[in-house]
Amino acid sequence: MNKVNTTVAKHSLEKAAEWLMKSEEAPLSSEEQAQLEQWQAASPDNTRAWLRAQRLMGQVETLPKDIAAAVLNRPDNEARRVAIGKLALLLAAGPVIWGSYKTVETQQWTADYRTAKGEVQDITLPDGSLVKLNTATAFDMNFDRHSRLITLREGEIRLQAASVNANEFGPLRIQTHEGTLSPHGSLLTIRQCEGTTQLAAVKGDVHVAPRLATATDDKVIQSGYQAQLSSYALLSSQLITPETNAWIDRMLAANKMPLKEFAQEVSRYRHGFLRVSPDVENLMVSGSFPTSNTDTILTMLTHTYPIKATQHLGGYWVTLEAV
Amino acid sequence: MPQNADPRAQQNAMHALYSDNHSWLYTWIRKRLDNQFDAADLTQDTFMRIHSRQEADKIHEPRAYLVTVAKGIISHFYRRKSLEDAYLEYVALLPDPVTRSQEHAHIVLQTLEQVDTLLNDLPHNVKKVFLMSQIEGKKYQEIADEMGLSLISIKRYMKQAYVQCLTLMEDDFFE
Numbered sequence: 292m293n294k295v296n297t298t299v300a301k302h303s304l305e306k307a308a309e310w311l312m313k314s315e316e317a318p319l320s321s322e323e324q325a326q327l328e329q330w331q332a333a334s335p336d337n338t339r340a341w342l343r344a345q346r347l348m349g350q351v352e353t354l355p356k357d358i359a360a361a362v363l364n365r366p367d368n369e370a371r372r373v374a375i376g377k378l379a380l381l382l383a384a385g386p387v388i389w390g391s392y393k394t395v396e397t398q399q400w401t402a403d404y405r406t407a408k409g410e411v412q413d414i415t416l417p418d419g420s421l422v423k424l425n426t427a428t429a430f431d432m433n434f435d436r437h438s439r440l441i442t443l444r445e446g447e448i449r450l451q452a453a454s455v456n457a458n459e460f461g462p463l464r465i466q467t468h469e470g471t472l473s474p475h476g477s478l479l480t481i482r483q484c485e486g487t488t489q490l491a492a493v494k495g496d497v498h499v500a501p502r503l504a505t506a507t508d509d510k511v512i513q514s515g516y517q518a519q520l521s522s523y524a525l526l527s528s529q530l531i532t533p534e535t536n537a538w539i540d541r542m543l544a545a546n547k548m549p550l551k552e553f554a555q556e557v558s559r560y561r562h563g564f565l566r567v568s569p570d571v572e573n574l575m576v577s578g579s580f581p582t583s584n585t586d587t588i589l590t591m592l593t594h595t596y597p598i599k600a601t602q603h604l605g606g607y608w609v610t611l612e613a614v
Numbered sequence: 615m616p617q618n619a620d621p622r623a624q625q626n627a628m629h630a631l632y633s634d635n636h637s638w639l640y641t642w643i644r645k646r647l648d649n650q651f652d653a654a655d656l657t658q659d660t661f662m663r664i665h666s667r668q669e670a671d672k673i674h675e676p677r678a679y680l681v682t683v684a685k686g687i688i689s690h691f692y693r694r695k696s697l698e699d700a701y702l703e704y705v706a707l708l709p710d711p712v713t714r715s716q717e718h719a720h721i722v723l724q725t726l727e728q729v730d731t732l733l734n735d736l737p738h739n740v741k742k743v744f745l746m747s748q749i750e751g752k753k754y755q756e757i758a759d760e761m762g763l764s765l766i767s768i769k770r771y772m773k774q775a776y777v778q779c780l781t782l783m784e785d786d787f788f789e
Binding site: 299305309311316343344347351357362364365478493537540546547575577579595596597 | 621622624625628629632633636640650651654655657658659661662665696697700701703704705721722725726728729730732733741742745747748749750751754769772773776777779780781783787788
């Protein structure tokens with residue numbers, strides 16, 4: 292998105308292709324190298340074409356030959372379906388799970404996980420459950436034969452619960468500042484907000500127990516619903532909106548969100564201060580924005596809405612205000 | 615973004631498009647996937663794509679347009695899944711899959727997806743020649759011999775493949 296000058300003149304691309312082929316047939320002589328230098332400096336399009344050529348070669352070289360041959364030569368079949376999550380399971384079957392199995396004699400696993408601002412991480416827990424940590428997130432894990440407890444300290448996670456042998460692992464619970472969640476299903480997201488817990492029961496119901504409420508106040512959030520929880524009660528619940536879990540795809544999605552609130556969301560992914568001037572704080576923002584680059588988000592905002600971003604301290608302090 | 619787009623018109627059009635359509639579009643996509651979670655993601659991707667094109671104010675038939683964009687996104691989604699599947703099948707055959715680190719696997723898979731996208735629309739033989747050269751490291755003459763084609767044809771295929779890759783690569787592709 293937000294790209295400018297994405298096209299490069301065709302003849303520049305063709306020439307770059309010819310140079311690549313020439314260099315593959317035989318090493319370039321010093322004379323040819325000088326010609327190449329001259330050509331690629333002759334126009335901005337040539338320069339960009341050659342940069343792309345070099346980048347393409349650089350990436351292809353990084354690929355393990357055996358895997359690349361098997362994967363890129365696979366038969367075309369777009370309708371072929373893959374069990375969701377199978378890949379993540381395999382990728383995660385690396386150091387984490389093997390490290391954990393070494394301690395199987397003690398029948399107990401404990402670990403703390405944390406992501407920095409702007410970082411996203413996938414973790415496999417010893418029972419095979421998968422956790423995706425969003426930006427600035429921390430949780431602790433305490434698993435033993437009797438219980439599996441995840442304590443979310445801050446931030447946001449997606450938990451894909453594995454089905455386990457009940458003799459080997461106890462029931463799974465997630466504890467936040469506000470209370471305890473017991474998922475009956477396999478997929479949910481939980482976010483620790485200031486003074487509240489937000490959860491989305493993506494697949495399967497979630498039993499919710501506010502910390503300071505009596506057991507009779509416990510609630511069940513049905514599959515497909517999201518909810519907000521205080522220490523005393525369930526504050527609200529509604530159908531899961533597409534915006535709630537856009538972060539999984541590293542997107543920030545807004546549907547008529549006031550700019551002030553939107554800026555707070557952006558700040559979760561961004562170092563420094565993002566201030567919103569009072570005259571635009573109620574401007575309604577809609578759309579999807581990439582959380583992997585908050586500068587891009589600011590550019591998209593200033594292109595779409597009548598606001599400007601004034602930067603101080605080399606971008607560390609940014610003020611959004613009316614144009 | 616095109617500089618001639620009227621930001622205010624874009625903003626209003628995007629608002630309207632999103633609030634009028636995201637609910638049925640989500641349902642539409644959901645019926646084509648076996649997973650509600652992916653459906654929500656792909657619905658977002660669809661609006662994201664339209665937003666990035668800055669065409670929201672020029673759409674006359676929103677349903678038809680959204681369905682067209684969504685079909686492309688679903689097709690890409692399945693293509694990625696089939697790549698991941700092939701990857702998994704291969705890796706599962708390795709004697710010691712644990713030696714490959716998780717991070718490394720992610721990087722390899724991401725690069726594979728990107729290269730796969732670049733080669734996606736090439737004719738079968740062109741793609742085959744390109745992979746023999748670039749992945750298997752064969753010389754053009756060797757490829758010609760093996761495939762029973764002339765050296766000229768191999769070079770023509772290679773150039774076609776290279777031009778296609780370089781054309782599809784944005785300046786920040788692979789970053």
